[in-house]
Amino acid sequence: xxxxxxxxxxxxxxxxxxxxxxxxxxxxxxxxxxxxxxxxxxxxxxxxxxxxxxxxxxxxxxxxxxxxxxxxxxxxxxxxxxxxxxxxxxxxxxxxxxxxxxxxxxxxxxxxxxxxxxxxxxxxxxxxxxxxxxxxxxxxxxxxxxxxxxxxxxxxxxxxxxxxxxxxxxxxxxxxxxxxxxxxxxxxxxxxxxxxxxxxxxxxxxxxxxxxxxxxxxxxxxxxxxxxxxxxxxxxxxxxxxxxxxxxxxxxxxxxxxxxxxxxxxxxxxxxxxxxxxxxxxxxxxxxxxxxxxxxxxxxxxxxxxxxxxxxxxxxxxxxxxxx
Amino acid sequence: xxxxxxxxxxxxxxxxxxxxxxxxxxxxxxxxxxxxxxxxxxxxxxxxxxxxxxxxxxxxxxxxxxxxxxxxxxxxxxxxxxxx
Numbered sequence: 001x002x003x004x005x006x007x008x009x010x011x012x013x014x015x016x017x018x019x020x021x022x023x024x025x026x027x028x029x030x031x032x033x034x035x036x037x038x039x040x041x042x043x044x045x046x047x048x049x050x051x052x053x054x055x056x057x058x059x060x061x062x063x064x065x066x067x068x069x070x071x072x073x074x075x076x077x078x079x080x081x082x083x084x085x086x087x088x089x090x091x092x093x094x095x096x097x098x099x100x101x102x103x104x105x106x107x108x109x110x111x112x113x114x115x116x117x118x119x120x121x122x123x124x125x126x127x128x129x130x131x132x133x134x135x136x137x138x139x140x141x142x143x144x145x146x147x148x149x150x151x152x153x154x155x156x157x158x159x160x161x162x163x164x165x166x167x168x169x170x171x172x173x174x175x176x177x178x179x180x181x182x183x184x185x186x187x188x189x190x191x192x193x194x195x196x197x198x199x200x201x202x203x204x205x206x207x208x209x210x211x212x213x214x215x216x217x218x219x220x221x222x223x224x225x226x227x228x229x230x231x232x233x234x235x236x237x238x239x240x241x242x243x244x245x246x247x248x249x250x251x252x253x254x255x256x257x258x259x260x261x262x263x264x265x266x267x268x269x270x271x272x273x274x275x276x277x278x279x280x281x282x283x284x285x286x287x288x289x290x291x292x293x294x295x296x297x298x299x300x301x302x303x304x305x306x307x308x309x310x311x312x313x314x315x316x317x318x319x320x321x322x323x324x
Numbered sequence: 325x326x327x328x329x330x331x332x333x334x335x336x337x338x339x340x341x342x343x344x345x346x347x348x349x350x351x352x353x354x355x356x357x358x359x360x361x362x363x364x365x366x367x368x369x370x371x372x373x374x375x376x377x378x379x380x381x382x383x384x385x386x387x388x389x390x391x392x393x394x395x396x397x398x399x400x401x402x403x404x405x406x407x408x
Contacts, residue, residue: 036387039394046401184354186408271405300374303336304395307370310343311402318406 023285029294034285034301042274049267067188068265071097071175073148074190078165078173081156087168090194096174099126100191103139107189108180115139115247115324123247127195136196138164138246143187145321150263151190154323157256161323164246170194260319268319275315279308332377339373342366343399350407363403367396 008014015026023029032038079089103126106117115123123139140161145151155161164170174193182189264272282305288294289301346366350359374392378384 036390036394039391039398043394043398043401046398046405050401050405186356268405271402275402300332300336300377303332303339306336306340307343307395307399310340310347311399314347315402315406 021281021284023288023292023294029289031281031285033281034304039278042278046271046274049270052267067146067179069145069148069151069177069188069190071177074151074175074177074192075173077148077152078192081152082166085166087166088171090170090173093132093172093174093195093197095130095132096127096172096193096195097176098130098174099132100174100176100193101178102126102129103193104176104178104189104191107191108178108182111183113141113143113183113322113324115141123193127193132195133198134195135198136167136169136194136246138167138170138194140164140192140194140247141324142190142192143182143322143324144185145188145190146263146265146268146319150259150321153259153262154256154321155192157259158323160247164194165192167194167246169196171196255320260316263319263321268315272312272315275308275312279305279312282308335373335377339370342369347403350403356408359407363400363407366403367400370396370399 008018018024019027020032023031075090075092082089103123106121106126107113110117110119112118124137127134127137140155142151142154145154152165155165172195174195176189176191178189178191180187180189282301286302286305343366346362349362353359353362371389371392375384375389378388
């Protein structure tokens with residue numbers, strides 16, 4: 001391998017490239033791309049990419065929320081998933097949008113990440129609050145995602161959420177996307193409400209969000225007692241008279257590559273790429289230095305490679321959002 | 325050189341362990357001010373470990389300080405992107 005590198009480095013293009021990539025006598029055994037000037041440039045490039053990508057989307061501050069999630073895109077992607085399986089598309093309901101917004105506000109106000117609020121308020125309360133009567137209802141939640149495609153991919157990767165999205169009984173959809181601080185962390189919260197209106201009462205619901213009780217969500221949950229709630233959570237679907245309400249009971253814990261990939265925005269892709277290239281260069285440099293037995297006091301490529309490797313893993317892990 | 329390379333393994337392991345511990349702390353604390361302190365301390369520590377190492381080996385040069393500072397800055401930015 002070393003002989004091949006030496007041969008490549010002897011060509012005119014190779015000589016120039018080698019100055020940047022390979023440790024050898026012409027660059028004092030320290031590639032230009034691994035010197036502090038290049039490392040500072042990479043740092044500023046990553047910072048600029050964050051500014052650029054966050055500035056071009058619906059963000060509030062750099063290194064803050066910075067997400068590219070929007071309601072229409074989620075509805076469109078959900079309908080694409082349904083259409084591709086021969087299911088009917090869902091119609092956007094302004095009442096369900098309002099119900100989802102109320103639910104999101106309730107989660108931020110009471111600071112919880114769950115289908116049921118700590119005071120017992122159930123997801124179905126918000127449907128009733130906006131005056132939406134349903135025969136089927138379902139709720140999906142997502143947080144910390146970066147893109148609409150990532151949110152939909154995350155739900156599709158979880159059986160319970162997928163069942164909700166592909167339930168042929170649902171005919172209407174409402175989405176809310178809200179930024180705020182949840183459990184001490186700045187996040188973008190996505191609430192998806194799916195439902196089938198009771199025939200006749202329905203989507204007359206195109207008028208927007210009139211509240212049925214004009215107040216804040218009350219503490220109570222109408223027809224549910226705690227045992228019923230428990231059953232609902234465990235079984236993921238429960239019959240209450242002729243009404244069916246469903247939330248996902250199990251959330252997958254593993255790493256889903258499709259969700260990860262679709263959740264990457266421009267800034268994240270370029271940052272991951274840049275980190276990956278630097279990591280590869282530092283590792284390559286370490287191997288060459290070690291194999292050639294070069295004594296170099298002025299750099300610790302392997303240590304830098306280890307640090308970049310840990311950061312890369314943390315970034316991949318941090319690129320995944322949570323669903324419920 | 326092989327001996328020198330292996331001779332650094334304790335420092336390398338120490339740095340990685342500190343970095344992983346800091347990431348656990350960042351996962352644990354959600355307050356942005358606390359996170360900022362952890363990220364800043366970690367970055368300064370990385371520079372300090374580098375300076376101490378080269379000072380001890382009597383080969384401390386401005387380029388080494390700058391190299392460690394550059395990696396520390398990169399570390400701070402990446403962690404700020406992940407842990408807001």
